[in-house]
Amino acid sequence: MGLKNFMIFVVVSWFCSIPTTCVLAAKQKQTQNQKLRFDENGEFKILQVADMHYANGKTTRCLDVLPSQKASCTDLNTTAFIHRMILAEKPNLIVFTGDNIFGADSSDSAKSMDAAFAPAIASNIPWVAVLGNHDQEGTLSREGVMKYIVGMKNTLAKLNPPEVHIIDGFGNYNLEVGGVQGTTFENKSVLNLYFLDSGDYSKVPGIHGYDWIKPSQQLWFERTSAKLRKAYIKGPVHQKESAPGLAYFHIPLPEYASFDSSNFTGVKLEPSGNGISSASVNSGFFTTLVEAGDVKAVFVGHDHLNDFCGKLIDIQLCYAGGFGYHAYGKAGWSRRARVVVASLEKTDKGTWGDVKSIKSWKRLDDQHLTGIDVEVLWSKSFHDSEMLDLKAQMVLKREEKNEITNLHLSS
Numbered sequence: 001m002g003l004k005n006f007m008i009f010v011v012v013s014w015f016c017s018i019p020t021t022c023v024l025a026a027k028q029k030q031t032q033n034q035k036l037r038f039d040e041n042g043e044f045k046i047l048q049v050a051d052m053h054y055a056n057g058k059t060t061r062c063l064d065v066l067p068s069q070k071a072s073c074t075d076l077n078t079t080a081f082i083h084r085m086i087l088a089e090k091p092n093l094i095v096f097t098g099d100n101i102f103g104a105d106s107s108d109s110a111k112s113m114d115a116a117f118a119p120a121i122a123s124n125i126p127w128v129a130v131l132g133n134h135d136q137e138g139t140l141s142r143e144g145v146m147k148y149i150v151g152m153k154n155t156l157a158k159l160n161p162p163e164v165h166i167i168d169g170f171g172n173y174n175l176e177v178g179g180v181q182g183t184t185f186e187n188k189s190v191l192n193l194y195f196l197d198s199g200d201y202s203k204v205p206g207i208h209g210y211d212w213i214k215p216s217q218q219l220w221f222e223r224t225s226a227k228l229r230k231a232y233i234k235g236p237v238h239q240k241e242s243a244p245g246l247a248y249f250h251i252p253l254p255e256y257a258s259f260d261s262s263n264f265t266g267v268k269l270e271p272s273g274n275g276i277s278s279a280s281v282n283s284g285f286f287t288t289l290v291e292a293g294d295v296k297a298v299f300v301g302h303d304h305l306n307d308f309c310g311k312l313i314d315i316q317l318c319y320a321g322g323f324g325y326h327a328y329g330k331a332g333w334s335r336r337a338r339v340v341v342a343s344l345e346k347t348d349k350g351t352w353g354d355v356k357s358i359k360s361w362k363r364l365d366d367q368h369l370t371g372i373d374v375e376v377l378w379s380k381s382f383h384d385s386e387m388l389d390l391k392a393q394m395v396l397k398r399e400e401k402n403e404i405t406n407l408h409l410s411s
């Protein structure tokens with residue numbers, strides 16, 4: 001607890017002897033925790049941390065680092081990397097996309113999570129997590145792990161959507177990101193975030209390998225997407241289509257195999273088979289996403305040596321690349337993280353409108369946190385207002401040219 005937080009704590013504790021003030025303080029804390037929104041600079045930035053594989057901290061050794069790095073490398077290097085990423089990027093939200101802990105090597109799953117998420121909690125930045133296929137291999141079940149995460153400080157993660165009685169997995173939920181306060185979009189979700197549990201291993205005899213996103217989860221996604229679309233199209237500022245969405249989970253969809261180096265940005269270094277460790281069956285979630293139409297990009301982890309984004313039917317399928325040092329990797333190939341930033345349109349009234357573009361890059365855990373593979377994942381199609389903008393700019397350019405010509409003439 002910093003001095004400032006400590007002072008707030010003292011003041012709030014003291015005020016709580018007066019009941020109404022106490023309720024107010026509790027309420028403020030609650031609303032603070034609930035609402036994500038774009039900041040005054042019209043941006044919302046998400047840091048994705050994939051596959052920390054955290055175990056017991058300083059006694060857990062790193063995998064696949066150079067021989068010269070072996071002696072000094074532990075889970076604490078993973079912690080240091082998160083700290084550096086948070087300081088460098090100052091994200092609005094941190095998303096941990098599973099295999100956050102490596103259950104099999106952890107002596108206490110709760111303690112491993114405490115340590116793994118500590119830098120996010122200390123930053124006071126809201127954070128969320130979904131489950132991978134290794135999180136439940138320690139002292140807690142999948143339900144136990146997700147319940148523990150939901151109870152941690154500053155997290156917006158949920159066990160499951162409260163409006164749904166039966167859904168597969170743990171940690172299916174969505175978050176709305178509101179427009180800038182004081183603008184016409186202040187009460188609208190201009191960016192929708194979906195988080196899903198992609199499971200661990202197939203439970204169906206005869207089907208081997210990894211799990212998949214089940215029909216119950218897809219139905220929840222469809223209904224949520226439709227509900228958000230309806231709310232977005234409705235007043236006070238009527239919109240023609242859904243706000244863009246981003247989906248985060250752990251195991252890649254089979255469609256991640258649709259690319260090669262000619263049509264993705266990043267690398268695919270996984271050696272096995274086609275280089276993608278998805279389920280061996282296709283449960284159709286990609287088709288569900290295409291039909292719903294709002295999700296513009298999907299972000300997964302799981303394959304630590306893949307870090308690419310490729311676009312299939314207008315949806316970007318992205319990996320973050322491995323983050324954790326107790327996760328397999330490639331010696332000499334830096335651990336990395338993905339950053340996504342959504343930017344709002346500046347309206348002609350000079351305030352902020354809806355989302356104009358979604359960009360992404362990665363940073364490597366090297367001396368300078370080198371940024372690589374900057375790309376635009378999505379941008380809003382040309383609307384009338386933009387055409388007018390463009391025309392205005394062309395007129396301006398012509399005027400500039402005239403000015404230059406005039407200058408030449410007068411000199």
Ligand SMILES: *[C@@H]1O[C@H](CO)[C@@H](O)[C@H](O)[C@H]1NC(C)=O
Nearest residue numbers: 065069072073074076077080
């Ligand atoms: C791990 O952290 C130690 C202590 O800060 C540092 O000396 C070492 O270079 C780090 N190793 C890697 C692979 O980053």
Ligand SMILES: *[C@@H]1O[C@H](CO)[C@@H](O)[C@H](O)[C@H]1NC(C)=O
Nearest residue numbers: 182183184185186187236237
């Ligand atoms: C947003 O909601 C608040 C509280 O209900 C209201 O005062 C405000 O006018 C609304 N803003 C817009 C742009 O509709």
Ligand SMILES: *[C@@H]1O[C@H](CO)[C@@H](O)[C@H](O)[C@H]1NC(C)=O
Nearest residue numbers: 258259260262263310311312
């Ligand atoms: C990427 O390019 C390969 C050929 O190099 C092609 O087979 C594949 O269909 C392409 N994928 C997409 C999504 O365009």
